[in-house]
Amino acid sequence: xxxxxxxxxxxxxxxxxxILDLFDESRAADFSIRADGMLFDYSKTSIDAATRTAxxxxxxxxxxxxxxxxxxxxxxxxxxxxxxxxxVALRAGDDAVIEVDGTDVLPEVRRIRSxxxxxxRDVRSGAFQGQGGRISDVVNIGIxxxxxxxxxxxxxxxxxxxxxxxxxxxxxxxxxxHDVLQGLDPTTxxxxxxxxxxxxxxxxxxxxxxxxxxxxxxxxxAAQFAAVSTARDKTAAYGIDxxxxxxxxxxxxxxxxxxxxxxxxxxxxxxxxAFDQFLAGGRAMDDHFVTAPFAQNxxxxxxxxxxxxxxxxxxxxxxxxxxxxxxxxxxAYLQQLEMESNGKRVAIDGSDLxxxxxxxxxxxxxxxxxHAFYQLIHQGTRVVPCEFLVARRGHESDLAHQHxxxxxxxxxxxxxxxxxxxxxxxxxxxxxAELERQARHRVFPGNRPSTVLAYAQLTPFVLGQxxxxxxxxxxxxxVILGINSYDQWGVELGKELALALQPVLAGKAxxxxxxxxxxxxxxxxx
Numbered sequence: 355x356x357x358x359x360x361x362x363x364x365x366x367x368x369x370x371x372x373i374l375d376l377f378d379e380s381r382a383a384d385f386s387i388r389a390d391g392m393l394f395d396y397s398k399t400s401i402d403a404a405t406r407t408a409x410x411x412x413x414x415x416x417x418x419x420x421x422x423x424x425x426x427x428x429x430x431x432x433x434x435x436x437x438x439x440x441x442v443a444l445r446a447g448d449d450a451v452i453e454v455d456g457t458d459v460l461p462e463v464r465r466i467r468s469x470x471x472x473x474x475r476d477v478r479s480g481a482f483q484g485q486g487g488r489i490s491d492v493v494n495i496g497i498x499x500x501x502x503x504x505x506x507x508x509x510x511x512x513x514x515x516x517x518x519x520x521x522x523x524x525x526x527x528x529x530x531x532h533d534v535l536q537g538l539d540p541t542t543x544x545x546x547x548x549x550x551x552x553x554x555x556x557x558x559x560x561x562x563x564x565x566x567x568x569x570x571x572x573x574x575x576a577a578q579f580a581a582v583s584t585a586r587d588k589t590a591a592y593g594i595d596x597x598x599x600x601x602x603x604x605x606x607x608x609x610x611x612x613x614x615x616x617x618x619x620x621x622x623x624x625x626x627x628a629f630d631q632f633l634a635g636g637r638a639m640d641d642h643f644v645t646a647p648f649a650q651n652x653x654x655x656x657x658x659x660x661x662x663x664x665x666x667x668x669x670x671x672x673x674x675x676x677x678x679x680x681x682x683x684x685x686a687y688l689q690q691l692e693m694e695s696n697g698k699r700v701a702i703d704g705s706d707l708x709x710x711x712x713x714x715x716x717x718x719x720x721x722x723x724x725h726a727f728y729q730l731i732h733q734g735t736r737v738v739p740c741e742f743l744v745a746r747r748g749h750e751s752d753l754a755h756q757h758x759x760x761x762x763x764x765x766x767x768x769x770x771x772x773x774x775x776x777x778x779x780x781x782x783x784x785x786x787a788e789l790e791r792q793a794r795h796r797v798f799p800g801n802r803p804s805t806v807l808a809y810a811q812l813t814p815f816v817l818g819q820x821x822x823x824x825x826x827x828x829x830x831x832x833v834i835l836g837i838n839s840y841d842q843w844g845v846e847l848g849k850e851l852a853l854a855l856q857p858v859l860a861g862k863a864x865x866x867x868x869x870x871x872x873x874x875x876x877x878x879x880x
Contacts, residue, residue: 356664358666373398374801389646390819391810392819393806393807393808393809395807399659401662406649409661412658417833418833421833425440425442426644428442428459432605432838435841439604439605440452440603441606441610441825444606444613445634446460448464464600470614470627474517474622474853477544482544484578485574490543492518492519493523493535493538493544493546494520494522494548494619495546496547497561498609499610500549500550500557502524502690505522508522508619509682510812511813513680516623517624518622520622520623522534531564545561545578546581548618549582549585552588553585553588567849574593579598580618581598581600582600583601586601587673609690612821629814634815634816638819639819639826643752653823664712665709665710670736671718671736672716672737673717673731673740675719676719677743682719684717684820685716685717686723691828696828696831696837698711698835706836712835720763739803744761744807744813745809746811747810748760769798770800772793775794775796778793
């Protein structure tokens with residue numbers, strides 16, 4: 355019997371049961387979790403008490419608690435690369451001690467954070483200036499985790515952004531950097547190049563373009579560049595002052611790095627104090643994850659809901675639907691976090707996975723999605739579990755009536771039966787076959803599972819909670835699946851193949867050995 359057998363039995367036994375039939379006076383309370391002002395409600399899923407017990411048993415046989423302890427202790431749980439996994443160290447408290455190879459890593463984390471904060475204050479105060487005076491704009495050039503995290507967080511924390519305007523360039527498509535730089539003043543712009551190795555081809559290509567753009571108006575453009583990188587020899591060759599180079603260790607993966615120097619643009623925008631609140635929110639979720647029993651542990655139960663829907667029920671996607679416009683980039687951020695982490699096909703020992711790995715993650719903010727893809731969610735033939743996020747209040751007190759409308763659209767549950775649709779059509783005067791035909795078009799099967807993550811207001815602290823919550827969800831799901839969530843060989847393959855194809859597209863090499871499709875496309879595009 356596999357570790358999935360009991361859950362599959364429960365699914366088969368209850369596959370025709372409706373979610374609404376599970377509700378009694380206590381279900382909403384019994385199937386929700388509160389932590390530090392946040393509420394996670396998973397009562398609108400088909401999980402009952404027996405299923406939850408079986409899911410929690412799955413964490414026990416998979417060793418989630420033991421792996422969690424190993425991660426927080428600095429063990430090298432990224433075993434394909436021989437690295438610790440310590441993004442949690444970037445937000446650890448002042449009294450914490452985390453050792454890697456016998457050395458406490460936190461003094462260096464705090465030192466780098468302090469240098470980042472000092473530079474951020476200099477930029478915000480005008481102590482650091484461009485050739486034309488006080489810095490008005492910051493352009494962060496990165497890709498993947500060096501872009502998605504700070505870009506998402508900057509938009510999320512717009513009400514707290516009282517520093518220079520921030521802009522983000524990631525795509526090597528020249529249109530991206532062209533459109534971002536257009537209208538900016540190069541004499542008052544700071545460019546941050548975020549690349550650990552300072553060799554990422556998309557990032558360095560965009561950095562070179564930004565440097566040429568700035569050099570047309572600025573005598574020494576490198577004087578208005580900073581770098582988030584560990585390759586100090588390369589940043590020095592680029593002309594960047596070592597005091598404006600901020601590094602981080604190899605135990606921080608790109609998609610987990612917004613908490614450290616990769617978040618420098620965010621720190622400049624909102625200030626070091628607000629950034630500290632962001633870290634505090636992540637740390638609060640860490641503490642909850644480590645101390646709460648699994649049945650009342652928000653990251654664990656969020657992960658188990660995901661396992662139930664994807665691996666057991668066979669739902670191939672999950673929609674992340676923030677009813678919070680400033681979280682509009684959160685689905686894209688979570689796409690990388692979850693799909694790059696758990697999009698694997700082999701277990702840690704190299705054997706083929708016995709089940710599907712992570713789901714496809716996608717989404718858009720509500721209510722926009724309601725006027726687009728919700729049609730498929732409501733009436734399509736595939737079940738799409740939905741994960742809603744919503745705040746009790748917005749930041750715009752003069753528009754509170756609009757927030758009320760927003761929330762009312764989020765808190766929906768019921769579908770519409772054929773009988774109800776027939777009654778509606780009968781009231782419209784239809785009869786016979788036409789009544790039946792029209793009624794069937796208006797049936798909403800319902801029974802579509804969803805969760806709700808609710809919070810008071812989107813603040814730096816709450817954003818930190820949300821990101822850490824999803825990070826730990828990825829960890830728990832990865833442990834249960836038996837995979838390494840912290841390497842990304844598929845990404846590395848793409849880099850290798852692209853580099854090999856560049857000379858072919860440039861006409862410096864032929865297409866010998868390429869497949870017919872690639873050869874034909876090269877001929878057309880060249």
